[in-house]
Amino acid sequence: MKPDEIAALLGAQFGAKILESKPSPLSPWSVVDPAEILPVCRFLRDDERLRMDHLECLAGVDYKDRIEVVYVLYSMTHRHRYALKCLLPRESARLNSVESIWGAANWHEREAYDLLGIVFEGHSDLRRILLPDDWEGHPLRRDYKFPTSYRDMPV
Amino acid sequence: MEAEYTGDVMTLNMGPQHPSTHGVLRLELKTDGEVVAEAIPHIGYLHRCFEKHAENIEYPGVVPFTDRMDYCAAMNMELGYVLAVEKLMGIEVNNRVRCIRIIMAELNRIASHLIAAGTYGNDMGSFTPFLWCFRDRETILDIFEETCGARLLYNYNWIGGLMCDVLPGFEKRVIDFIDYFEPQVDNLNKLLSDNYIFIKRTANVGIMPPELAINYGVTGPNLRGSGIKFDVRKDEPYLGYEEYDFDVAIGRGEHGPIGSCWDRYMVRIREVKESCKIVRQAVAKMTPGDVQESIPKRIKPAAGEVYHRTECPRGELGYYIVSDGSLKPYRVKVKSPCFTVMGAFRKISRGAMIADIIAILGSVDVVLGEIDR
Numbered sequence: 001m002k003p004d005e006i007a008a009l010l011g012a013q014f015g016a017k018i019l020e021s022k023p024s025p026l027s028p029w030s031v032v033d034p035a036e037i038l039p040v041c042r043f044l045r046d047d048e049r050l051r052m053d054h055l056e057c058l059a060g061v062d063y064k065d066r067i068e069v070v071y072v073l074y075s076m077t078h079r080h081r082y083a084l085k086c087l088l089p090r091e092s093a094r095l096n097s098v099e100s101i102w103g104a105a106n107w108h109e110r111e112a113y114d115l116l117g118i119v120f121e122g123h124s125d126l127r128r129i130l131l132p133d134d135w136e137g138h139p140l141r142r143d144y145k146f147p148t149s150y151r152d153m154p155v
Numbered sequence: 156m157e158a159e160y161t162g163d164v165m166t167l168n169m170g171p172q173h174p175s176t177h178g179v180l181r182l183e184l185k186t187d188g189e190v191v192a193e194a195i196p197h198i199g200y201l202h203r204c205f206e207k208h209a210e211n212i213e214y215p216g217v218v219p220f221t222d223r224m225d226y227c228a229a230m231n232m233e234l235g236y237v238l239a240v241e242k243l244m245g246i247e248v249n250n251r252v253r254c255i256r257i258i259m260a261e262l263n264r265i266a267s268h269l270i271a272a273g274t275y276g277n278d279m280g281s282f283t284p285f286l287w288c289f290r291d292r293e294t295i296l297d298i299f300e301e302t303c304g305a306r307l308l309y310n311y312n313w314i315g316g317l318m319c320d321v322l323p324g325f326e327k328r329v330i331d332f333i334d335y336f337e338p339q340v341d342n343l344n345k346l347l348s349d350n351y352i353f354i355k356r357t358a359n360v361g362i363m364p365p366e367l368a369i370n371y372g373v374t375g376p377n378l379r380g381s382g383i384k385f386d387v388r389k390d391e392p393y394l395g396y397e398e399y400d401f402d403v404a405i406g407r408g409e410h411g412p413i414g415s416c417w418d419r420y421m422v423r424i425r426e427v428k429e430s431c432k433i434v435r436q437a438v439a440k441m442t443p444g445d446v447q448e449s450i451p452k453r454i455k456p457a458a459g460e461v462y463h464r465t466e467c468p469r470g471e472l473g474y475y476i477v478s479d480g481s482l483k484p485y486r487v488k489v490k491s492p493c494f495t496v497m498g499a500f501r502k503i504s505r506g507a508m509i510a511d512i513i514a515i516l517g518s519v520d521v522v523l524g525e526i527d528r
Binding site for chain 1: 198199202204206207210242243367369370371372383385390391459460461462464471473475477485486488490494495497498499502527528
């Protein structure tokens, strides 16, 4: 399916829950209401025409005024790609986990939590993954202050 | 090593300095006798903040950092990054650059698979294949060294071109190596792949069903080992891979259920032969040209974002790059193939014997530098 067809299908199914769509050929995406991420993802995976069975990449980006979570999806069946975005406020970056839809989301979400402090509700095991368990702060936040020491060791 | 006894389940730490964890990986094993009820991977021992560093360096300066992710396949790591930036900026490179990039990427794939096969043999108790593989890999590293001066971390692929042209006689050296190497693959098969003990250790172990592989985002040889014919070089070609004649190697389950450790191992051996075919064709396609003609004076992409993926030896490497129109990338997110397969490790290792954990870990062929970044 072409990106604009996917965007039209999403718009027809979810209406106002799809806040914005930009089906450009370079990197097509749609912005989804964070409260609706689970139904939208389930539709993308289960619909016969879409079958987005492969979560390629889950990236968090801190834009200083908001946090974006980007889901890059791919269909192994139909060989097409699409991306979803959720815009979250920086102070309370929370949204539902999609771990129940794609197993790959488990570790990707842990990484986004670890480095950006995005909380995924309903995640089975939301712990830090790359940094030590007692690390403070989330380094990929734009206002992150580099620590001078870790457990009394100079960094 | 800490161990605690809770009923019949004992917690046992394998790693982070265990030789067969292929780097610094810690596996927390919940063992019930010899059976592993759960193997929980703990990563991060090699975390070097690549993504944070990338925010503070200009675009060309990121390339050497990408080398250090998967140090066994640095050419492929750079290639993914420079292709993503080129896609963002709309740069087209000439035929010579494309051919040299393909030759380098495929040679590095061979070198990387040789490490995978050799160390896997070593893990399974067979030492000679290890020496054979490292002997042949040496020739590839020599070719890289004479081209760009480095044996492991190259900084050879630049945005819009290459660091330098290849030396005269490069084509002959490459073809000589391929001529020598192709029969060596059959020798390796005789020694290791078809070895009765090796098959017994690997063929019924660590089964990854295709549905699980897709659901967990497993890519590359591990996905193809489960019998799924998917290769980014075929299905989303870059650098003109669509003009090359090669097959996508998949696991066929000759010695047991499909998706076993042996299948994943064998996919790599088959891929090495396909890479030889690609290298021959790329050498034949090479035309004269200036390898630096498309390098921009200032690398300053317009604001925007791009996701680009390439087929690395260990799977599909994706770069998600956000540009805010300045000289430095706003965000570089790496989708690492080893990271996703490690996420599925807990599933495929459930209920295995302790010795089989080594077999499973070796068969998924992870490089910790790329997982931790």
